[in-house]
Amino acid sequence: xxxxxxxxxxxxxxxxxxxxxxxxxxxxxxxxxxxxxxxxxxxxxxxxxxxxxxxxxxxxxxxxxxxxxxxxxxxxxxxxxxxxxxxxxxxxxxxxxxxxxxxxxxxxxxxxxxxxxxxxxxxxxxxxxxxxxxxxxxxxxxxxxxxxxxxxxxxxxxxxxxxxxxxxxxxxxxxxxxxxxxxxxxxxxxxxxxxxxxxxxxxxxxxxxxxxxxxxxxxxxxxxxxxxxxxxxxxxxxxxxxxxxxxxxxxxxxxxxx
Amino acid sequence: xxxxxxxxxxxxxxxxxxxxxxxxxxxxxxxxxxxxxxxxxxxxxxxxxxxxxxxxxxxxxxxxxxxxxxxxxxxxxxxxxxxxxxxxxxxxxxxxxxxxxxxxxxxxxxxxxxxxxxxxxxxxxxxxxxxxxxxxxxxxxxxxxxxxxxxxxxxxxxxxxxxxxxxxxxxxxxxxxxxxxxxxxxxxxxxxxxxxxxxxxxxxxxxxxxxxxxxxxxxxxxxxxxxxxxxxxxxxxxxxxxxxxxxxxxxxxxxxxx
Numbered sequence: 019x020x021x022x023x024x025x026x027x028x029x030x031x032x033x034x035x036x037x038x039x040x041x042x043x044x045x046x047x048x049x050x051x052x053x054x055x056x057x058x059x060x061x062x063x064x065x066x067x068x069x070x071x072x073x074x075x076x077x078x079x080x081x082x083x084x085x086x087x088x089x090x091x092x093x094x095x096x097x098x099x100x101x102x103x104x105x106x107x108x109x110x111x112x113x114x115x116x117x118x119x120x121x122x123x124x125x126x127x128x129x130x131x132x133x134x135x136x137x138x139x140x141x142x143x144x145x146x147x148x149x150x151x152x153x154x155x156x157x158x159x160x161x162x163x164x165x166x167x168x169x170x171x172x173x174x175x176x177x178x179x180x181x182x183x184x185x186x187x188x189x190x191x192x193x194x195x196x197x198x199x200x201x202x203x204x205x206x207x208x209x210x211x212x213x214x215x216x217x218x219x220x221x222x223x224x225x226x227x228x229x230x231x232x233x234x235x236x237x238x239x240x241x242x243x244x245x246x247x248x249x250x251x252x253x254x255x256x257x258x259x260x261x262x263x264x265x266x267x268x269x270x271x272x273x274x275x276x
Numbered sequence: 277x278x279x280x281x282x283x284x285x286x287x288x289x290x291x292x293x294x295x296x297x298x299x300x301x302x303x304x305x306x307x308x309x310x311x312x313x314x315x316x317x318x319x320x321x322x323x324x325x326x327x328x329x330x331x332x333x334x335x336x337x338x339x340x341x342x343x344x345x346x347x348x349x350x351x352x353x354x355x356x357x358x359x360x361x362x363x364x365x366x367x368x369x370x371x372x373x374x375x376x377x378x379x380x381x382x383x384x385x386x387x388x389x390x391x392x393x394x395x396x397x398x399x400x401x402x403x404x405x406x407x408x409x410x411x412x413x414x415x416x417x418x419x420x421x422x423x424x425x426x427x428x429x430x431x432x433x434x435x436x437x438x439x440x441x442x443x444x445x446x447x448x449x450x451x452x453x454x455x456x457x458x459x460x461x462x463x464x465x466x467x468x469x470x471x472x473x474x475x476x477x478x479x480x481x482x483x484x485x486x487x488x489x490x491x492x493x494x495x496x497x498x499x500x501x502x503x504x505x506x507x508x509x510x511x512x513x514x515x516x517x518x519x520x521x522x523x524x525x526x527x528x529x530x531x532x533x534x
Contacts, residue, residue: 021527028313054312055286056504058316058317059312269316272528
């Protein structure tokens with residue numbers, strides 16, 4: 019079975035090209051691939067399949083040529099992954115299946131509009147939905163739904179926090195520090211995972227909260243430094259959030275069925 | 277650059293075939309390959325080079341056809357690695373460069389005698405050298421040198437220990453529980469690394485300490501269950517220790533220079 023390995027700000031993925039739509043992603047196969055000692059190691063698997071050949075993608079036939087079948091490392095299905103869709107788009111371009119520029123991709127979270135350049139990949143993550151503030155360990159946090167729920171806490175220093183262990187385990191929690199104007203530093207505790215090197219939807223939520231806090235108009239690009247690299251996020255006037263950053267493929271090969 | 281990925285009881289390695297002896301393992305390349313998010317991810321790199329083509333291996337010309345150039349994940353040179361040499365031998369057989377059965381390999385730690393079968397690889401790790409007992413957090417531990425220093429602590433339950441954090445950071449510390457006759461369970465804290473899924477020399481030290489504790493004669497095979505799988509260790513009458521266990525290759529491919 020052919021694979022590629024890639025990452026976006028160190029959120030890493032195994033990509034499985036499936037041009038004939040014949041690959042069955044059993045949970046134990048996904049777990050074996052993602053195992054960081056006994057397998058290739060990844061945060062998730064991206065199966066690259068034509069929309070026309072994947073029953074789950076039939077609602078999107080005619081709208082997008084390719085469907086992103088995303089699985090978490092534990093084998094479960096996830097609707098969307100902001101860094102994953104960027105790495106997926108990079109693969110399509112490098113494999114000659116799409117051209118640099120704009121591209122629509124089908125996901126279980128709907129059609130995603132992507133722009134691929136030589137240095138970065140930008141994805142429209144859709145609208146941010148605001149909710150009532152939530153309490154994170156005694157501190158008020160901004161609630162932002164990006165398809166998944168986020169609580170954004172403003173802190174003086176993310177380095178000073180030590181080990182992240184919020185009491186609320188049902189939310190993704192972003193701890194965000196101001197570095198300069200429109201420049202944030204972020205650490206994230208993902209629900210069900212723990213602290214990670216990067217979280218695309220988390221960076222989006224952090225910038226939405228920062229715009230609300232500053233009172234700036236929407237439409238400005240913010241830099242968000244995460245442990246795995248730098249993302250650029252823009253909360254557009256139409257309410258949608260753009261996520262931009264590097265997406266690279268580092269290896270390709272054959273997985274041996276063992 | 278061609279690579280393979282393999283592991284022995286979840287001690288994992290990137291193998292780099294170098295039949296012409298032309299590959300330069302700069303520390304930053306090793307670090308990039310071993311990075312678990314931005315690279316392939318591994319505990320170390322095994323360069324597979326003919327003894328005749330590697331200056332470091334010239335003392336062994338005529339004694340062994342292949343030299344194991346081993347690097348830690350941080351890019352530093354290490355003399356030997358018990359699980360690494362087993363995975364290395366598996367590669368030679370699968371690639372048709374050696375046959376099932378007995379084999380001598382050159383390492384910076386000297387010639388290693390290996391036996392490869394379909395299911396496991398056994399390596400003669402050389403003699404165990406005993407030292408004076410050492411104190412590990414108030415508990416007396418057996419000191420065993422297997423080319424690297426080990427302190428073996430006998431405990432009632434390795435599960436009950438929680439996070440391993442011995443005060444002595446200059447030793448590898450093995451915590452060993454009796455499961456049944458000649459059957460141990462082990463957790464290990466490797467110096468400079470922390471707790472790992474497996475440690476070949478640590479399993480050897482654990483069995484040496486168990487034989488001393490039991491008063492059994494040498495020469496019996498012990499099962500050692502580590503988090504990453506099962507090893508079988510025999511402290512021979514000649515003082516040498518045999519380490520046996522699974523060694524598998526899971527993938528192969530091309531690393532992209534980025």
